[in-house]
Amino acid sequence: MSVFITSLVIWLLLTNFSYSELLAGVIVSIFVALIFRKYHAIRFDWKFLVRFAYYTVVYLPVFIVEMVKANLDVAARVLNPKLPLNPGFVQVKTQLKGDAAKLFLANSITLTPGTLSMDAKGEKLFIHWIDVKTIEDKEKYISKRFERILKGVFE
Amino acid sequence: MRRLYAILVAAGLIYMLFVFLGTLPLYGKVDLSNRVSAHFLAKDVNSVDVKKWVEGDKQVPSREKIYGRKGFEDESANVVTSIVVNYRSFDTLGEVTVLFASAVGIGLVLGGMKRMGYGRKPNFILRVSTGILLPLIIMFGIYIFVHGHLTPGGGFPGGTVIAAAVLLLYLSNEEFVANMKTSKSLEGSMGSLYVIFGLAGLATGGAFLFNFLPNGVVGSLFSAGVVPLVYMTIGLKVGSELSGVVAEIHEEREG
Amino acid sequence: MIVLFFTLIGIGVILAFIRVIIGPTSPDRVAALDTMNVMLTGLIVVLAYVFNRSIYLDIALVYALLSFLETIVISRYLEGRK
Amino acid sequence: MSANVVIGDILLAIGAFFYFLGGLGILRMPDVYNRLQAGTKATTLGTFSTVLGVGIAKPEFLLKTLIIIAFVALTNPVGSSVLARASYLSGIKPCDCTKVDEYKGGGEE
Structure with missing residues (x-):
């Protein structure tokens, strides 16, 4: 989950905002979070x-x-x-x-x-x-x- | 069952290739003036100057009326992408094939079972920072090949950046082993998807990878017809292939 | 103004490059090369500013990534086996 | 000349000056570790300043320059640490002025 949020934030920083970009970013982030979840060192919750x-x-x-x-x-x-x-x-x-x-x-x-x-x-x-x-x-x-x-x- | 399915698909593809190969003109006999639209030759891909037509006779003719036939090129934001994907895409198929052959060769020569280790334990700072950098690098690689029609990127650079992330994982983690099965199946399915796109173009427009999708507005993400799809397939294929090469270099045989 | 930036960065790159040439050991050369690469990343960003092209920023990012990877790979090689 | 362009130009000048200092430090310091100290610090601050200057002078570049700053801030110290450890382990002797050495044997007991 934290990987998903990080990836989405990075995607939105890389691209100019529009709804199609947001859609593509959500899809890509889901796949990245599923595949590379094990190797990320990032874990956080909302308190953090x-x-x-x-x-x-x-x-x-x-x-x-x-x-x-x-x-x-x-x-x-x-x-x-x-x-x-x-x-x-x-x-x-x-x-x-x-x-x-x-x-x-x-x-x-x-x-x-x-x-x-x-x-x-x-x-x-x-x-x-x-x-x-x-x-x-x-x-x-x-x-x-x-x-x-x-x-x-x-x- | 799977083998039968594979043979059927391959036979269908070969049949389509032979059928449509007959419709192509001979080498050197193509009427290029019929294919290249005028505004592409004038290096004017971005701007559409319909204003003077409006002032002239109060009606806006369609794009095809202004510039002749609908272009072979798909309104990507820079000319190089148009040339690479729309005119030279058959060469890209050859390049991908060469890359595949080299990956197979490296797998035959170097592949093994066990993960080869380095002499020293990896640095603590390197190991932790790789975990933090990884989403940035992967997202950047995907950004490059999804936006291949808007920026100077494309399938090959994006795939290389993803393979760089895999190399970084190998260098910083002693136990990391890439999942070769996923990588191989991704590579194979993406390669056949590329050929299927090309044959669909051949079926609808009479040329390999002819654009069969609407063009959209220049500059937005979902534009330029078939170009983003082609770049996505090429990017994933190159990324998984180069990752496979990196993984095989890090393996050694038992004994 | 722009000429001043390019002059300063250029002198810095040349000084680092002298160290790349004369450096007595290979870690010296790699250190100087790493410094030079970061300078060139900054230089590409300045070029994006001068030519007003936002796509050059992507190139700067790719260059930064590849130079980092180069430093890591050469370091892991230099560590050697125990 | 609006205000943000002036601020951006000043930041760019500072960054270029630090780049120059980094090159000079790389050239003048006596051994690898001191060279890495000078080079890393100067180029990191130089990159921060230069890239932020470009981002302020052109507000439409700001998001991507922030990504470049984050990337350089994460990778540059890591690269120099790894290189320093590698050169120590590969047996490069520090210069004669070195007083203390508590890192004998690569930190492994």
Whole structure:
């Protein structure tokens, strides 16, 4: 069911709205939902949609501010002729349970200042950090901001 | 029973092909000026300028009066689609046959029973993100070949995008095995449906894949006569064939 | 204005392409190629804006999909067997 | 020149500038992982900005540009993560300035 709704929304975004398009979209979405149901990672109900809409408003500004900060950081590093680098591989523990929540956390980490997530195993995330400040208490710098918000969305 | 049914259908198709082959003109003897409508030659597929006829003598003649005989091409939104489907569609049958032959060859050489694994476990991030990306890719592939008469797409690109989704599943999931039976039956039924469309055109209009449906308004979804149906069959056929090729590359024989 | 966009994106693509040529190892080349592909996706969208054709956006989407697939396939190959 | 065209042009200029920075970062950084950092961040923000600029300057493109933005936002970080892991597993040494390494052995105990 959730696959059907997702497919229909994507179809309507791809096409300009008209009734024949809507009819074709419904037919195609039913077939896609029946055939590929097993492999989709998307499951939601209406409560999730409400929470998602609420937290998107909270999440997007934080995310965009972090992304612009990340790019200014990279720009400063690139344009500086001495290239101040202090990189290292670290691992970070996370409290998030769901697969999708961890995926969004990893993607957010990749797009924020100085960090690039490489792999996840269990509750550990492996991260390449461009400027290692401390070995203890890494979570404060890397993942705390997003973890709070994503916990609200997915749990 | 199924075999008898298949033999009957095949015999009927061969009979129709032989009967209507006699009605076709010889190579090089076709009177093309009779077939190509004037506004197609003037590269004016989209706009119909009936305004000056209205101002001239206060009556709107029908489309066929303005431009001569009803066109061979089916009012698709771009000229290339008209050429590919309406003039060169017999070649498309050949291309699909070549693709089928290559898929069969790969199946003979590489096919096996067991799913071949990669050395490493797939990345967690890749595995989860594939599940989220999949509806987007599949819907985009279907969008390409359903809207083949309105956008620069068509059966082959749409089928390739669907096969790309299957390849992504294979790369990201260690246990995934494509359902070959469904794929094969879809491919076979779509291939015969394509030939049946062509023969229906041959029966009604005297040419392979002649347009036997109303044209509709240019730009809406249900327009351009037989083109969307043809592209749908080609898209599903190519998609299932290439998925079969991807699946067979990922299999290995026991022992 | 348009000339400015094309100049900046073009310089970026050329810099990435230099890395594709001189990159010492193959992951270097693939990383540079991935960056270049995303830039070219943006470039196709800008072309759709300049020529005012909405159908170019479909092409940009197909290009993005295929470049992603290319990165994934080459990465899975480079990981190798254990 | 209406207001939305001006906003779109400004966004386009910002995006083109970040594309340029991405190319420069790819060229200047010392090893694969740092290069991926610079390239991924800069091109993702550049694509967001450029494509959104086009969508704002031409409102009839907006829906499809949103799809492109969602697609790039999902695929670009995933691609760079997979590539970073692959280059680590294939034995590319990080540069000499690397201090800490807690990912020894591909994270498998």
